[in-house]
Amino acid sequence: MRVLIVEDEPLMAGAIRDGLRLEAIAADVAGDGDAALELLGVNSYDIAVLDRDIPGPSGDDVAAQIVASGSGLPILLLTAADRLDDKASGFELGADDYLTKPFELQELVLRLRALDRRRGHHRPPVRELAGLRVDPFRREVHRDGRYVALTRKQFAVLEVLVAAEGGVVSAEELLERAWDEHADPLTNAVRITVSALRKRLGEPWVIATVPGVGYRIDVSDADRRG
Structure with missing residues (x-):
């Protein structure tokens, strides 16, 4: 599995990337919306993990462009906002899952694997x-x-x-x-x-x-x- 991590806090982005690598999940990191869109344009990813509050085009903007592309790329939103209306707006954008900061890395790994199993081009678990x-x-x-x-x-x-x-x-x-x-x-x-x-x-x-x-x-x- 290869995922794109869009996170503007370098320490958090690096920790997520390194933790996913230990789980045999390849991860690329983008620190802002422009870098995210550039990577999405040249690489093939299985899941996009988007922080909503990033410089340049926001995580919501990036999510909207992913949905508009028709690629079917699953989207997991990361955010510090934990209100129900914040989550609702994320799902309305087309997100497939939502994780509130702070979170345990293992929970992110479990959610990524669950999304991978549910992808439109679904592969059998075994x-x-x-x-x-x-x-x-x-x-x-x-x-x-x-x-x-x-x-x-x-x-x-x-x-x-x-x-x-x-x-x-x-x-x-x-x-x-x-x-x-x-x-x-x-x-x-x-x-x-x-x-x-x-x-x-x-x-x-x-x-x-x-x-x-x-x-x-x-x-x-x-x-x-x-």
């Missing part, structure tokens, strides 16, 4: 492919019934590969979906992470490399068994 069972909510992976312990980044990469259902995913796309905008496009982090993930899952190797293209889940053995 995916099964080529003997793999990936549960995004519990952050658990099993292969042929055997539990596999993964790091957060390995899980994020596997989640993207399994979602492709055997299709090829480029290193660039993995970098975009499992990391964030600050990742070096020339880094070998994807190759290293995929290699470690392949070893964790064990033999026979279930992640195939497509030279010059990317990676995919090898479903051929599963097809032959079926």
Whole structure:
């Protein structure tokens, strides 16, 4: 999952970003409305988390533009205002959820995962492919019934590969979906992470490399068994 955090308080924005990364959620940060709209124009996000009181176009303005775009991008509003009419106005804008400051990071994580499950292009909570069972909510992976312990980044990469259902995913796309905008496009982090993930899952190797293209889940053995 990749989210956009729009928050003008640097310390809070950094704490949210770092906390989400520990939960295998890639997060980009925008400190004002103009930066938010710029990032929304060039990147693909799963959820937008908007502080309503930000410089430039307000969080409400950004939310209105997201809704007007027809993208269906879920919106979670952050605000210090906790009155019912404040919440009502947020939902009237088209927000999908509302979180009042101060809040616990774990509550934000739970709300983000709930929104992700309810997205218009909804994915099943549990995916099964080529003997793999990936549960995004519990952050658990099993292969042929055997539990596999993964790091957060390995899980994020596997989640993207399994979602492709055997299709090829480029290193660039993995970098975009499992990391964030600050990742070096020339880094070998994807190759290293995929290699470690392949070893964790064990033999026979279930992640195939497509030279010059990317990676995919090898479903051929599963097809032959079926």
